[in-house]
Amino acid sequence: MKPSDSENILEVNGLKTYFFSSRGAARAVDGVSFHLSAGEVLGVVGESGSGKSVTAQSIMRLIPEPPGKIVDGRIQFDGMNLLDLTMQQMRLIRGNRIAMIFQEPMTSLNPVFTIGNQISEMFILHRNASRKDALDASIEMLDRVQIPAPKRRINEYPHQLSGGMRQRAMIAMALSCDPEILIADEPTTALDVTVQAQILDLMIKLKEDFGTAVQMITHDLGVIAEMADRIVVMYAGRVVEEASTGELFRQPLHPYTIGLLDSIPILGSRTAGETKRLSEIKGMVPSLVALPDGCKFCDRCSRVMAVCREREPELTEVSSGHKVRCWLHVEQPSS
Amino acid sequence: MIESLITVRDLNIHFPIKRGILSRTVGYVYAVDGVSFELAKGETLGIVGESGCGKTTAGMAVTQLIPITSGTVTWQGQDMRELSRSGLRKLRREMQLIFQDPYSSLNPRMRVNDILADPMDVHGMFTGKQRRDRLAFLLETVGLAPEQGRRFPHEFSGGQRQRIGIARALALDPSVIIGDEPVSALDVSIQAQIINLLMDLKANFDLSLIIISHDLAVVEYICDRILVMYLGKVMETAVYGDLYGRPKHPYTQALLSAVPVPDPLRKKERIILKGDVPSPINPPSGCRFHTRCPERMDICDKTVPEMIDFGNGHQAACHLYTRADAQ
Numbered sequence A: 001m002k003p004s005d006s007e008n009i010l011e012v013n014g015l016k017t018y019f020f021s022s023r024g025a026a027r028a029v030d031g032v033s034f035h036l037s038a039g040e041v042l043g044v045v046g047e048s049g050s051g052k053s054v055t056a057q058s059i060m061r062l063i064p065e066p067p068g069k070i071v072d073g074r075i076q077f078d079g080m081n082l083l084d085l086t087m088q089q090m091r092l093i094r095g096n097r098i099a100m101i102f103q104e105p106m107t108s109l110n111p112v113f114t115i116g117n118q119i120s121e122m123f124i125l126h127r128n129a130s131r132k133d134a135l136d137a138s139i140e141m142l143d144r145v146q147i148p149a150p151k152r153r154i155n156e157y158p159h160q161l162s163g164g165m166r167q168r169a170m171i172a173m174a175l176s177c178d179p180e181i182l183i184a185d186e187p188t189t190a191l192d193v194t195v196q197a198q199i200l201d202l203m204i205k206l207k208e209d210f211g212t213a214v215q216m217i218t219h220d221l222g223v224i225a226e227m228a229d230r231i232v233v234m235y236a237g238r239v240v241e242e243a244s245t246g247e248l249f250r251q252p253l254h255p256y257t258i259g260l261l262d263s264i265p266i267l268g269s270r271t272a273g274e275t276k277r278l279s280e281i282k283g284m285v286p287s288l289v290a291l292p293d294g295c296k297f298c299d300r301c302s303r304v305m306a307v308c309r310e311r312e313p314e315l316t317e318v319s320s321g322h323k324v325r326c327w328l329h330v331e332q333p334s335s
Numbered sequence B: 001m002i003e004s005l006i007t008v009r010d011l012n013i014h015f016p017i018k019r020g021i022l023s024r025t026v027g028y029v030y031a032v033d034g035v036s037f038e039l040a041k042g043e044t045l046g047i048v049g050e051s052g053c054g055k056t057t058a059g060m061a062v063t064q065l066i067p068i069t070s071g072t073v074t075w076q077g078q079d080m081r082e083l084s085r086s087g088l089r090k091l092r093r094e095m096q097l098i099f100q101d102p103y104s105s106l107n108p109r110m111r112v113n114d115i116l117a118d119p120m121d122v123h124g125m126f127t128g129k130q131r132r133d134r135l136a137f138l139l140e141t142v143g144l145a146p147e148q149g150r151r152f153p154h155e156f157s158g159g160q161r162q163r164i165g166i167a168r169a170l171a172l173d174p175s176v177i178i179g180d181e182p183v184s185a186l187d188v189s190i191q192a193q194i195i196n197l198l199m200d201l202k203a204n205f206d207l208s209l210i211i212i213s214h215d216l217a218v219v220e221y222i223c224d225r226i227l228v229m230y231l232g233k234v235m236e237t238a239v240y241g242d243l244y245g246r247p248k249h250p251y252t253q254a255l256l257s258a259v260p261v262p263d264p265l266r267k268k269e270r271i272i273l274k275g276d277v278p279s280p281i282n283p284p285s286g287c288r289f290h291t292r293c294p295e296r297m298d299i300c301d302k303t304v305p306e307m308i309d310f311g312n313g314h315q316a317a318c319h320l321y322t323r324a325d326a327q
Helices: A052-059 A087-093 A115-127 A131-144 A163-175 A193-210 A221-227 A245-250 A255-263 A306-310 B055-061 B085-094 B112-123 B129-141 B146-150 B158-170 B188-205 B216-222 B240-245 B250-258
Strands: A008-021 A024-037 A041-045 A068-077 A098-101 A181-185 A213-218 A230-235 A238-244 A316-319 A322-324 B004-019 B024-040 B044-048 B070-075 B095-098 B176-180 B208-213 B225-230 B233-239 B307-309 B315-317
Touching: A008 A052, A008 A213, A024 A041, A024 A052, A024 A068, A024 A213, A024 A238, A041 A052, A041 A221, A052 A068, A052 A181, A052 A213, A098 A163, A115 A131, A115 A163, A131 A163, A163 A193, A193 A221, A193 B250, A213 A221, A221 A245, A230 A245, A230 A255, A238 A245, A238 A255, A255 B188, B004 B055, B024 B055, B024 B208, B024 B233, B044 B055, B044 B216, B055 B176, B055 B208, B085 B095, B095 B158, B112 B129, B112 B146, B112 B158, B129 B146, B129 B158, B158 B188, B188 B208, B188 B216, B208 B216, B216 B240, B225 B240, B225 B250, B233 B240, B233 B250
Parallel strands: A041 A213, A041 A230, A098 A181, A181 A213, B044 B208, B044 B225, B095 B176, B176 B208
Antiparallel strands: A008 A024, A008 A068, A230 A238, A238 A322, A316 A322, B004 B024, B004 B070, B225 B233, B233 B315, B307 B315
């Protein structure tokens, strides 16, 4: 049974995941909250070190411990807090009800087992299927992700497939148990543009067929604009803005989001004879062990105020569904 | 075009595949197959294509770092293959490279100042008192502080390391810089900084650039003229306005339509190509693109299409167009 639309199937509340090293605690994810509604595509954008992948790994409980640790927060899924589950209980959810695909399909597939073997495992593990039934089901899955000649491909090893085919096989594996949530971490970043277009097209089709809610993590604002219904922008382990896709691109509020949107070259936007300068965000992403006090973006912000360096604003809803973490839009405390 | 700095004619670069204990050649990787292009003085040329199309090999070939199978590369009318060793060395001073990965292209055991001084030592330039000023000047040019020259590469972020790589390329005052995916490994907000830096340097130092990239949006921003490659062949070449505004080749059209645009209101009709890029070991007969082409005709797998000129330097190799279309 799939829950009806607009119902939150996943709620992340105040998630904090730190990594401990001799140089201090790196607060990779520091108080992240968002929700995922049934059947929607939620885009999570951010640069390297923003904590977008660590958030996904925390949901899947895949944080290597030590050095990592989920220090605080709740991840609410189907009436359970995923952070309370034992590893045994988590195994029944991971891959079965919440599945994940990764950026580099070559390193996330096992090179010594055939594709058929690896997809079959899903059915054997989660559905108690016999080896033969599992193999038949795997062939059907490969067919659904549009891999030609699935009966032959089932006996091939990952290295015999091209990058695009491998990513299709990964998607087949992830969707084989009909999960409620699919987390896709940079699923097309390693692929060529024409192959990326194929995979994105396939993901949209499958999302409609399976009714899966997708959390799509990427640094590519183009991919997110085409795929997502709603977007969460992350910076230095925090959510800095959240809005529907249309709203975010039409009316971004956080200076970081505005800067990010202005800094990307847009295809077909340069008119003949003109040399345009891209607007840039000055400075660089701060180190996670030495974050500034106050707003974490204050050192790079073009509209920085005194209050920004002293206190960090809360993520506040400014209009329906549009949240932002910035003193420009949040009422300042009377000092 | 004013003056052609580099002219490449019918360039072929085939890498032999060796097998067995006698390492007999059993075949070739046709990395670059009959490619011609020119780089005019003060121009920025972009070479785009997907992985395995030969864009890096073609770009690197002009520095003579890769052995050329056949074809000619000339520098201001001088055939590079006729140059003596010392002549070639002098010429290399004029052509410098920037690489994609700022982590692996800088020696982790050398201080930044030594990294920048290395090419000067090799070519015996900026010796003595001049050296210190030159190092400070280079670092300032790329937006770093001269004091940072005493640090090691690991103390810098990815964007700063790419700046060091650019400073090294500028060290010998070259006239051409070849950038192989210079911004691909960088974060979005840093990418814009480096693109702007490259454009400033080009204007201030009178440089000509060759930018090799898979990112069509970046290339549109920086480049004056663009070469689209597929499986070792040039499919289309044009100035940026023509290429992005009126692409002729079905491959260019598909490539452009495949780029996701960061604007949710601009939903466009996408041409989705079937299948993957075939192997350059056994490239398809006729037009190399015919196995994936949405406009495929009978002739396409039989004859290799000729380059057809549409005027204003806009050329495409496709059977859809006949000589009648040419100007």
